[in-house]
Amino acid sequence: xxxxxxxxxxxxxxxxxxxxGNPKMVYLKITVDGLANExxxxxxxxxxxxxxxxxxxxxxxxxxVELNTYLNTLQNMAYTAKRQLLERGRIITxxxxxDVMKGTEEHIRKLLMLFQKHNDDMKELIGKEVxxxxxxxxxxxxxxxxxxxxxxxKTDDLNILSLDMDFxxxxxxxxxxxxxxxxxxxxxxxxxxxxxxNDCLDRGWLKVDPFAKxxxxxxxxxxxxxxxxxxxxxxxxxxxxxxxxxxxxxxxxCCFTGLAFIxxxxxxxxxxxxxxxxxxxxxxxxxxxGVLSQIPLLPICVELLKxxxxxxICIKKDMLLPVISIQNxxxx
Numbered sequence: 031x032x033x034x035x036x037x038x039x040x041x042x043x044x045x046x047x048x049x050x051g052n053p054k055m056v057y058l059k060i061t062v063d064g065l066a067n068e069x070x071x072x073x074x075x076x077x078x079x080x081x082x083x084x085x086x087x088x089x090x091x092x093x094x095v096e097l098n099t100y101l102n103t104l105q106n107m108a109y110t111a112k113r114q115l116l117e118r119g120r121i122i123t124x125x126x127x128x129d130v131m132k133g134t135e136e137h138i139r140k141l142l143m144l145f146q147k148h149n150d151d152m153k154e155l156i157g158k159e160v161x162x163x164x165x166x167x168x169x170x171x172x173x174x175x176x177x178x179x180x181x182x183x184k185t186d187d188l189n190i191l192s193l194d195m196d197f198x199x200x201x202x203x204x205x206x207x208x209x210x211x212x213x214x215x216x217x218x219x220x221x222x223x224x225x226x227x228n229d230c231l232d233r234g235w236l237k238v239d240p241f242a243k244x245x246x247x248x249x250x251x252x253x254x255x256x257x258x259x260x261x262x263x264x265x266x267x268x269x270x271x272x273x274x275x276x277x278x279x280x281x282x283x284c285c286f287t288g289l290a291f292i293x294x295x296x297x298x299x300x301x302x303x304x305x306x307x308x309x310x311x312x313x314x315x316x317x318x319x320g321v322l323s324q325i326p327l328l329p330i331c332v333e334l335l336k337x338x339x340x341x342x343i344c345i346k347k348d349m350l351l352p353v354i355s356i357q358n359x360x361x362x
Contacts, residue, residue: 037061038108040085040101042077058104060124067124069131071104073097107131139235140187142179145172145226163292171222178204190230193240214248221246261285276352279334283351286328287312295353302350
């Protein structure tokens with residue numbers, strides 16, 4: 031960042047409905063590259079005891095010395111603010127310097143506000159760079175963070191500068207006890223929230239990571255696989271409920287293709303092709319990894335696709351199988 035010329039000057043200004051002979055308001059004028067901004071110093075002073083050239087109170091009386099000391103402090107704050115902006119790589123303007131001095135710059139940087147903006151930006155990228163499921167996860171983490179801050183701090187938001195190790199530990203315990211999340215789910219929510227903190231670090235809004243020493247190691251998850259006998263039991267079990275029958279069909283299709291729920295829900299007719307061996311294959315990019323998958327369709331999968339070939343819901347939504355939302359699989 032190139033050095034910019036900056037000028038500081040204190041002056042007196044008439045307040046509203048000023049009467050002759052009454053004190054005037056003391057103001058600070060900061061000029062950077064010819065563009066100026068002003069700040070009220072919150073003090074009043076007699077114009078007859080003011081040196082316009084030096085921008086200071088005249089005389090050696092105690093009140094004059096006290097005011098000049100205060101103005102010198104403001105001047106030092108202005109130069110300190112400029113240095114801080116330079117260190118952060120920020121654009122130097124008179125307004126930016128005054129914002130740092132007033133604390134406005136820090137005040138507006140609230141965790142939930144930044145979290146919401148992050149999620150709003152992410153939502154616009156759904157289908158381009160972001161999967162809808164990822165956005166949903168961050169939305170859930172934001173809601174948890176909102177609820178925790180309201181519960182723990184009795185406020186609607188927190189300044190990012192107030193974040194510390196206690197926040198992370200208390201948030202983790204709250205997720206485990208109040209929300210009954212397992213360790214990995216709790217850490218996932220904290221990791222999503224921590225992405226906002228990392229962005230603040232990258233922008234220079236935070237000097238150090240407040241959660242640097244927080245243990246983010248997750249428990250190893252060993253998946254349990256169904257045996258063919260168990261899958262066969264699911265296939266043969268009589269289910270009178272039509273909705274659950276459809277849920278079972280989708281689950282079986284996932285088992286014999288290896289596709290995730292989201293991939294099956296997005297599966298389209300155009301992605302079923304005839305392979306070199308004369309059999310049907312699935313050719314599609316996986317939603318999460320984005321890699322191209324080519325999966326041969328076993329006879330049971332072909333049967334399931336034929337079963338719903340003329341299904342009204344599938345035709346209307348251009349789906350191969352009647353996939354319903356996770357929330358509706360088990361109604362509340």
